[in-house]
Amino acid sequence: MEKSLTLKLAVLLYDGFELLDVFGPLEVFGQCDNQFEISLIGENEIIQAYQGQRLVTDYKLDDNTEKFDVILVPGGLGSRQQIYSSKLGDWLIKHNQAAQYILSVCTGAVFLAQYGLLSNKRATTNKMAMDWVMEFGENIHWQKKARWVVDGQIWTSSGVSAGIDMSLAFVAELFGFEYAKAVADKIEYVWNADSDCDPFYLHGL
Amino acid sequence: MEKSLTLKLAVLLYDGFELLDVFGPLEVFGQCDNQFEISLIGENEIIQAYQGQRLVTDYKLDDNTEKFDVILVPGGLGSRQQIYSSKLGDWLIKHNQAAQYILSVCTGAVFLAQYGLLSNKRATTNKMAMDWVMEFGENIHWQKKARWVVDGQIWTSSGVSAGIDMSLAFVAELFGFEYAKAVADKIEYVWNADSDCDPFYLHGL
Numbered sequence: 103m104e105k106s107l108t109l110k111l112a113v114l115l116y117d118g119f120e121l122l123d124v125f126g127p128l129e130v131f132g133q134c135d136n137q138f139e140i141s142l143i144g145e146n147e148i149i150q151a152y153q154g155q156r157l158v159t160d161y162k163l164d165d166n167t168e169k170f171d172v173i174l175v176p177g178g179l180g181s182r183q184q185i186y187s188s189k190l191g192d193w194l195i196k197h198n199q200a201a202q203y204i205l206s207v208c209t210g211a212v213f214l215a216q217y218g219l220l221s222n223k224r225a226t227t228n229k230m231a232m233d234w235v236m237e238f239g240e241n242i243h244w245q246k247k248a249r250w251v252v253d254g255q256i257w258t259s260s261g262v263s264a265g266i267d268m269s270l271a272f273v274a275e276l277f278g279f280e281y282a283k284a285v286a287d288k289i290e291y292v293w294n295a296d297s298d299c300d301p302f303y304l305h306g307l
Numbered sequence: 308m309e310k311s312l313t314l315k316l317a318v319l320l321y322d323g324f325e326l327l328d329v330f331g332p333l334e335v336f337g338q339c340d341n342q343f344e345i346s347l348i349g350e351n352e353i354i355q356a357y358q359g360q361r362l363v364t365d366y367k368l369d370d371n372t373e374k375f376d377v378i379l380v381p382g383g384l385g386s387r388q389q390i391y392s393s394k395l396g397d398w399l400i401k402h403n404q405a406a407q408y409i410l411s412v413c414t415g416a417v418f419l420a421q422y423g424l425l426s427n428k429r430a431t432t433n434k435m436a437m438d439w440v441m442e443f444g445e446n447i448h449w450q451k452k453a454r455w456v457v458d459g460q461i462w463t464s465s466g467v468s469a470g471i472d473m474s475l476a477f478v479a480e481l482f483g484f485e486y487a488k489a490v491a492d493k494i495e496y497v498w499n500a501d502s503d504c505d506p507f508y509l510h511g512l
Contacts, residue, residue, distance in 0.1 A: 121337060122494060125330035129467065132326060132358030140359060148363060153337030154345060158353060158361035229495065261495035262334065289327060290434065290466035290507045294497065302495045 108139050109276075112170040112197065114213075115144040115159060116190060118152045118180015123207040126266035127174055133285045134273060141170070145189055152178045163193045169200035177208025177228060177261070184213075185238065191217045205257045205272065207265030214256065215239030223253040228261035229302050247303040249294055260300065267294045313344050314481075317375040317402065319418075320349040320364060321395060323357045323385015328412040331471035332379055338490045339478060346375070350394055357383045368398045374405035382413025382433060382467075389418075390443065396422045410462045410477065412470030419461065420444030428458040433466035434507050452508040454499055465505065472499045 111131060113124055131138040142149070144159040151157070161167050175194070184190055194217050198204060206214050211227040214220050215238040224243040227235040236244055245251050250259040250268035252275075259268035270293050274282035279295075286293035294301075316336060318329055336343040347354070349364040356362070366372050378399070389395055399422050403409060411419050416432040419425045420443040429448040432440040441449055450456050455464040455473035457480075464473035475498050479487035484500075491498035499506075 120334070121330045122334035125326045125334075128358055128360065129325070129327035129330075132356075142360060153333055155333065155347060156363035158363065230493070261493075263494050263496035287507065288435070288466075289468050291468035292497070292499065292506055301497055302492065 108137060109171040109202075110141070110168065111138045111172040111174060112141050112143050112167075113174045113176070114190060114194065115142055115149040115157060115176070116178075116180050116184045117150050118178050118183065119149070119176045120178035120208060120262060121151050121153050121155065122262050123176035123178060123210065123265055124174070126263065127205070127207065127269040129289060130266060130269040130273060130285060133288055134277070137277065138172070141167075143167075143193070152180055163189055170197055171201060172203045172205065173197055173201050175204070175206040175210035175213050176265075177206070177210040177212075177231075181209045181212050182234075185216055194219070201255070203255050203257065203272070205259075205268070207259045207268070208261045209235055211235055211258045212238050214258065215242055219256060220258075223256055224251050225253065225256065225258040226251045226260050227258065230261070247300050248297060249300045250297045252297070260302065266291060268297075271295060271297065313342060314376040314407075315346070315373065316343045316377040316379060317346050317348050317372075318379045318381070319395060319399065320347055320354040320362060320381070321383075321385050321389045322355050323383050323388065324354070324381045325383035325413060325467060326356045326358050326360065327467050328381035328383060328415060328470055329379070331468065332410070332412065332474040334494060335471060335474040335478060335490060338493055339482070342482065343377070346372075348372075348398070357385055368394055375402055376406060377408045377410065378402055378406045380409070380411040380415035380418050381470075382411070382415040382417075382436075386414045386417050387439075390421055399424070406460070408460050408462065408477070410464075410473070412464045412473070413466045414440055416440055416463045417443050419463065420447055424461060425463075428461055429456050430458065430461065430463040431456045431465050432463065435466070452505050453502060454505045455502045457502070465507065471496060473502075476500060476502065
């Protein structure tokens with residue numbers, strides 16, 4: 103491994119988040135020999151996924167938490183309402199300052215767009231929701247054909263399952279390709295390690 | 308779709324379950340136009356994943372619940388302890404009677420083996436844990452090379468991510484291949500629809 107410091111990773115949850123947007127990446131990060139210390143953050147103690155399951159958060163948005171090294175923002179149909187609440191945005195703006203990396207999956211990118219994190223950057227999002235997401239933010243170079251996009255500290259993935267591929271690539275960036283491949287093999291996941299290989303480009307646009 | 312009745316699906320949770328074993332399948336079933344009514348079942352109100360995240364259960368094991376049409380049993384390192392508790396087994400034996408289908412992911416198969424559900428059946432499990440799982444049950448025809456195995460009402464998958472492929476195949480069985488493919492496309496998942504195609508056979512054995 104190239105780094106060995108534990109990274110504090112926060113997942114920004116909200117009611118109506120998409121299950122796999124969160125648990126695909128957390129499966130990957132959770133298999134990295136405790137290299138990630140994972141916290142769930144949300145407005146309330148209980149946050150409900152779009153599919154109905156309820157998660158217990160580790161911290162509320164108002165809590166005076168430590169700094170986080172990595173922030174993961176999931177998508178989900180709940181983002182259609184939550185984007186008009188400033189609470190998630192306030193938290194994101196505050197914690198963006200200290201974070202080394204910001205990751206979004208699927209329509210999670212809409213929060214990054216709305217709160218200025220994607221200005222003058224390349225980014226991507228869910229295929230079928232791209233027209234909606236593109237209404238937010240300014241001067242964003244949206245990539246319609248990409249499994250995921252890296253621009254500086256910002257990693258954005260396409261829809262749902264693409265978050266798993268991106269998370270493995272993020273692990274490869276931190277700890278090396280062989281380490282990431284071993285994680286993929288351990289969870290018996292066929293990793294698409296090429297961000298330009300986007301099998302769903304033709305489906306949604 | 309070939310069927311339109313809502314299926315009541317129970318997920319049998321325990322402390323130390325593997326995140327993606329549960330949330331891969333639930334992502335798939337949750338995208339099926341409310342064809343599945345999903346309940347989380349566990350010994351306590353809060354069940355903690357191996358990776359640390361806490362889920363709120365809908366029912367406890369002792370609750371006098373309705374019958375479930377489908378039961379999903381995840382794997383995870385927690386199974387190494389939980390297999391020696393009879394509580395999950397008692398629940399499984401009781402609810403197996405009424406269920407139309409039993410699904411396991413990864414080492415979830417160890418519970419099916421231990422409590423007699425796999426006797427004289429073909430089944431599979433996680434590659435790296437297969438030697439351990441094979442210590443349980445009797446007269447089970449373990450398949451070392453299989454992404455998933457169907458024998459009658461019992462569907463067992465290989466490790467972690469294989470549960471997503473199996474769940475899509477299960478959806479195809481119920482509602483047709485095209486419907487399942489559309490679900491896979493919607494979540495931008497490259498579905499391995501061939502249960503005999505097992506890319507990880509060489510890795511773990």
